[in-house]
Amino acid sequence: MKITAALSGRGGEAPQLVELEQEAPRAGEMRIRLVATGICHTDLHEHPGRHSPQPIVLGHEGAGVVEELGEGVTDFAVGDHVILSGNSCGQCPSCLAGLPTYCDLAMPLCFGGKRLDGSTALCAGDETVHSHFFGQSSFATHSIVPQRTAVKMAKDLPLEKLGPLGCGVVTGAGGVIEALKVGFGDTIAVFGTGGVGLSAVMAAKLVGAKRIVAVDLSDERLEMAREFGATDTFRGDQDGLADAIRQVTGRGVDYTFNTTNAGAVHTLALEVLAMNGMAGFVAAPLPDKDGPWSPQMFAMLAGGRQLRGILGGDANPRTFLPQLAEYWRQGLLPFDRMLKFYPFADIERAFADAKSGVAIKPVLLMESQDDA
């Protein structure tokens, strides 16, 4: 079948729209007609080439309608509304424990650009095009997805808004709720208030955190963080920041959630922890002029503090994403206020706005709302 997709690997600042040939879904897979797809920073980092082979169709916050079932698909029916999350094997100890983002095969299944048997779902004439990015490659009008990648959503929800639940929103909200297990009366500081950080702020408010500190370099983002529930906001470049944050409670915060890759912020996120605090992070610190970042081990030892990497919010998408949608329905998780919509053809502008920060969470619309 002919599809339109945005291809990475041929240069340029953003993927380019091209016509590709897509095969039929194989056993255990489905064809999804995409309605919308969010753009996430992982797409920006992969576009010039990083972990995945090229040429490839990226995109991993897809939302769409099940159009065709491969052999043996039993969890879905044609016409179901689905959002797409990461791919996982379903059989390793992590998957069996309901922690599919830590699947033993997460790297080949999400970044390998092909099925485990080496095949891809896409080609351009004689040229192989890599597919199955996060099990979806959703910068396209249609996507071939393993059924484990898909999560069924209620048909009365606005499908075009739901894609970011599958990565950006769950990374922040799941990080706070599922991984750190922040609860009533707890205190937390969130570093970086992009889409992931703002989702973390919303989730901290949802679970009843007593003080929610937000730190960013943008006054506008900090204002948004306040609207979403931050009780205290600080500019990241202010003098004496560590003391100022510690003074919010007088003894530091119970949790930090760091969405940045700056070594100095990783150091700060440990410094502001109270005794027995936990520092969660979703991006690794980049090496700086002093070399690779390393934590202050004595402060961790003396305070019983923990440093915790978190992928995909520790969440099991099949159960957690419909819960997030339900909280959105009740007005308790207004993530849609972060979204900015672009026609699919404007992917270059959407990529530029994601990079510059003009848009917190750009979402590409694959078709007009009328026939969605």
Ligand SMILES: [Zn+2]
């Ligand atoms: Zn992502």
Ligand SMILES: [Zn+2]
């Ligand atoms: Zn697995």
